[in-house]
Amino acid sequence: MGDTGNNDDSHVLTMKTVNPRAVEMEYAVRGPIVTRAVELGKELAAGAQKPFSKVLQANIGDCHATGQSPITFIRQVVACCTCPDLIDTANFPDDVRNKAKRILKGCKGESAGSYSASAGIDVIRQDIARYIHLRDDVPSKMEDIILCTGASDGIKTVLNLLMTGKDGNQRAGIMIPVPQYPLYSATLTEFNACPIPYYLDEDNKWGLDVGELKRALKEAKGRCIPRAICIINPGNPTGQVLSRENIESVIKFAYEEKLMILADEVYQHNIWAAGSQFFSFKKVMTEMEGGKYSKMELASFMSASKGYMGECGFRGGYAEIVNLQPDVKAILLKSISAKLCPPILGQVVIDTIVNPPVEGDTSFEVFQKEKSQVLALLKKKAQIVTELFNSIEGIKCNEVMGAMYAFPRIFLPPKAVAAAKALKQSPDFFYCLQLLEKTGLCTVPGSGFGEKPDTYHFRITILPKLEEMQAVLATFKDFHLSFLNEYK
Amino acid sequence: MGDTGNNDDSHVLTMKTVNPRAVEMEYAVRGPIVTRAVELGKELAAGAQKPFSKVLQANIGDCHATGQSPITFIRQVVACCTCPDLIDTANFPDDVRNKAKRILKGCKGESAGSYSASAGIDVIRQDIARYIHLRDDVPSKMEDIILCTGASDGIKTVLNLLMTGKDGNQRAGIMIPVPQYPLYSATLTEFNACPIPYYLDEDNKWGLDVGELKRALKEAKGRCIPRAICIINPGNPTGQVLSRENIESVIKFAYEEKLMILADEVYQHNIWAAGSQFFSFKKVMTEMEGGKYSKMELASFMSASKGYMGECGFRGGYAEIVNLQPDVKAILLKSISAKLCPPILGQVVIDTIVNPPVEGDTSFEVFQKEKSQVLALLKKKAQIVTELFNSIEGIKCNEVMGAMYAFPRIFLPPKAVAAAKALKQSPDFFYCLQLLEKTGLCTVPGSGFGEKPDTYHFRITILPKLEEMQAVLATFKDFHLSFLNEYK
Known part of the structure; x- marks a missing residue:
């Protein structure tokens, strides 16, 4: 040979x-x-x-590679979960030590070396739900949260669920922005799905235009079975932050066209423009028109790799997936079971982000x-x-x-x-x-x-x-x- | 709704x-x-x-969940890579500190929070190649090594490469043992591939019988395009350890039938029976009959989750993939790029396993x-x-x-x-x-x-x-x- x-x-x-x-x-x-x-x-x-x-x-977007320093609090909690001896010996603040102890209690055998449930460690799922509730002023429940190996893994998990298992014009169609973060196109190619590209409006701050969404969807009909629309907000590569009104119009469109919403919200801490604000798709969907849209199927993705933490190497992420039928949710959980679980320390990093030091905690000032x-x-x-x-x-x-x-x-x-x-x-x-x-x-x-x-x-x-x-x-x-x- | x-x-x-x-x-x-x-x-x-x-x-197989304690050396190196301050303050042995420093030098920005190359950190790939060389007395090169998010991820990566992208009897056929670790059947279902089950011989210590392999393959022809044979050695769920002769017969079969070999060797440290020994498929393939089989395409998988370390939660693993055509290897590397990289601390755990303390090192005695x-x-x-x-x-x-x-x-x-x-x-x-x-x-x-x-x-x-x-x-x-x- x-x-x-x-x-x-x-x-x-x-x-x-x-x-x-x-x-x-x-x-x-x-x-x-x-x-x-x-x-x-x-x-x-x-x-x-x-x-x-x-x-x-x-x-x-590799923050530490280009010189950003890690957040001390995050690394101290991770170190304590790695070597529990450090909880008593390393002279770390008491809130660091207590947080590590609490997470380790949620690990099997109190070790970061054991597998967690495929959806993640319960106490961290609870912390995420609380974080989302506080952020949005809209309830969130831990049963809707799955931890992932970075947001990418969560996105692939949900896209996989949407596939039809069929070929040709029976393939699943997924609306993706152009320009888009190429994980989407790469995954759709890998899954043999049909991308339905819609153009972001460069002349309008890279916003979404419903006319363009309609054009794109119409053009795709007959080629595939449209199932979902992906939105990246704040935008990658475009850097836009969608207005609440723009989000509302996208939700109405998805509702009318019966599309699941996949909201890539990994940059939710990265808002720079004066007057801009981050609104989650879930918050807007829940609050608009007296709840008319609140039962729509939606997945939102978050990551440990961006924001202020930039902990890319830990591969931490989560997805909140709401309003799935119970049987479909069981399929979702089964579909992630063979992967065993996301890395425990990536889950720990996520916990430090959704459950950070608050005023009065010893670490608060340095963290802030x-x-x-x-x-x-x-x-x-x-x-x-x-x-x-x-x-x-x-x-x-x-x-x-x-x-x-x-x-x-x-x-x-x-x-x-x-x-x-x-x-x-x-x-x-x-x-x-x-x-x-x-x-x-x-x-x-x-x-x-x-x-x-x-x-x-x-x-x-x-x-x-x-x-x-x-x-x-x-x-x-x-x-x-x-x-x-x-x-x- | x-x-x-x-x-x-x-x-x-x-x-x-x-x-x-x-x-x-x-x-x-x-x-x-x-x-x-x-x-x-x-x-x-x-x-x-x-x-x-x-x-x-x-x-x-979740060692720490059932009471096994972590290996001190492994956790100390991970803690130092997490909080580099600990290198000077935590009173850890000097070999721990030096190993952590060396790995951090291989990380972008010297941070475990940065992405590595998709194939993993170079210095760790080198250490793995050296470990395999020492284990097998057969050369190994870092270019053939990819780090993975647990062995499961590596197995899925190689199976993905073997898919035909087609349906019906044009699907890829993959020979898998029965009984088998169900990651294989789950992945083949997910990928729409065709399992070609072969029975392990319960009456013969769960060994592989070439007659049975031939029967299974013959029965599958016309149903699919046979591409590879998966072997789990030591066996899961069967606990068998294959003899060198048995491995040789499987290699000859794969050669004659032009099948790639996927050797799941994650239990290579777990050999219990008197007279049993672990032989890697690569070693046997390289050494038998004056090298006649040494150019066969083979992937071997290893994990941080089993052996004596049992660090399941870190999701560390690697694959050695030899004799791919250069163009195909480029496709392999591209196919893992959208996943970004395996968790850095999982990679660090792998390094501690392939580059453990040796006699004379401060940590040696405790580790041993x-x-x-x-x-x-x-x-x-x-x-x-x-x-x-x-x-x-x-x-x-x-x-x-x-x-x-x-x-x-x-x-x-x-x-x-x-x-x-x-x-x-x-x-x-x-x-x-x-x-x-x-x-x-x-x-x-x-x-x-x-x-x-x-x-x-x-x-x-x-x-x-x-x-x-x-x-x-x-x-x-x-x-x-x-x-x-x-x-x-």
Whole structure:
């Protein structure tokens, strides 16, 4: 058996026989530009001369990777759950120790090394329900909560439930925004489902337009069985924060069209724009028109990876899934049973977020200070980025109202578009690759998220350190102007 | 929208519209008997009178839940990676501190809160390759290693790659043992693949018989496209340890039939029988007949959840996947990218297992003592369980040669079988439910793993504490004899 050639019949798996959905699946946030950025980093480390001294990873919402410090309280609780001896020996605040003890009591054998129920540890599910109740002023119950291995896992779990198990025009259709976080398109490809893309309105702060939702759904009928609509709020990659009125109109649309609502609300702590506020879809759905919509099936997703905590590596997340039929809920719980359970320490991190120190607790002041510092800095960077992009010729950027990304539109000269197409690259991929090679700034081309035809964008996180961000944005401006000049 | 009835059209998801594969999927290890056991525990806690004072969970390989203590070294390294301050303040041994520092250097931003590459942290992949090399005396390379969220996640990743993306008799066929750990059947149902069940030979220590493999494969042709054979060694639920000769015969069969080998080797540290030894499929494949088979595509799976560590809650695991075509390997890596990464602390636990303290290290003696105590106790319980079952009329149990389970055969009287069938229960489900209700012992019916027609079994773990195990096995004997008497 040789290792040469791609379609030799000495291998079980060749490009002809490997799962075609895995071949088709794309996840741009970790795509070829990122691979090239990693290579460049290694070249620099090996002493290569480049026009920059450091690769700046602004491609992924990975807070700690770009210098954010962990919140002390979170890590102390996790450490105590890991080594219970530390509860007595590590000189941690009493509220840390009490919280760890309480969670460990909820673990089998009082060990973070045991499996939990597949839906998660009961006491943490209770804490989540209480958090949601306080946040929304609308009741929530622990039976509606499942813990997950990051929000991604929860999203896949609910999408799996919505599949029809059939092919062709009998496949499940799922409405997804364009641009969208590519987990959605990747999962729909993997599941052989039918994406129903609807465009966000760039000219209207990336809001949702019901006319466009109707157009998209109408166009999809006959191609699939529409089952659900996904909304990302605050938006990824767009940074929008939906108004309450906009949310209401989406809920009415979903009700009329009998779609389940999947609300990706992982950036609920990341609200920057003056006058903007986070409203959960569940809150709005429950309160509008005297409860007319309050029985709709809805799943909301939350993560330990974003907000002020940014604990991506712990893979903590949860979903609140309301109004399922009891039999369907049993199927949901069965469907997650073979995965055993989400990581216990990821669940612990979630608990620290939904049950943080409150006034009077020993950890409260430090916690509050660390949290507000992180959020204040992100807010400042959101403003800086928005302003900078809008100060440059050939770029237009909606305000980063929330989340962790800017998604500026770049107006590329026809010659640049032609040059890209000659290389069989999307024009914004072509642009982002040159940006990387010339400045060390790693971003993700808009084509990886989807965009209206003949419009080009890129996504850049607001996570790098302020001084690095300022330096690189200055370089960026030079790059952009010289790019325009080169292809004018 | 009401919440009554099962097929009302006010819900998007009803039993008619929910994913039929999720309805069909079964995972008996967390099935109805376990649900009833949890209820019984709550009834006892509420003061109900039962013939027993405690529910004994012997249904799942969850070491810490049943009283096993964590290995100190593992938890200290994890705690240091969580709170790097502890490296200097917690008075942990120097080797613990150095290992934590080294791993943190491999994390982005030196934080366990950042994402790793989807395949895992480089330094940990290197350590795994070194561990495999030392174990097998056969080279291993980090590029062939991917970290996973428990072994289950790795198994699903490789099975996904083997799917054809097609329906009917064009579906992928995967050979799985009967009895088998039901993750395999659950995943194949979820993926719409075709299981090709082959029987393990109960009369021959649950070994694999090539004649039976050929029969199973022949019977499957025309129904599907056979792609791979899964072997669990040491066996779950059977507790067998395959001989080198048996492994060689399976490899030859897979070679001739052009099947990829999926070797579930998560119990590689759990070898109890005198004269038994763990041989990895990769080692045997590489060494037999001068390397004739050494280029076969093979995946081997390992877990942090079993062995002597039993750290189930950390969801750590890895797969070594060898001899993939380079293009296919790129697809594999892309296919895991949207999951972002396995939990960092689960990866850290894996590192402590593949890179443990060695002689001369400060932690060595304590580590060695704790490890050998856990393994010695499990070995003792494996012997006790085997002996006890074989001393009871109407029960026959192969030696628990390895892993964490006994899978005794129970010879049920025809009247018991008839009584079960009248209730539409499998006879061993009927038996296990009565066992639970009368003794508090929670086991899993053999039907959840598959078995030859008209044979009945149950799976019981050897994990409960020795004294509890002994007490409950005495009760078990009484139950069994009175059951036989009732239905004779």
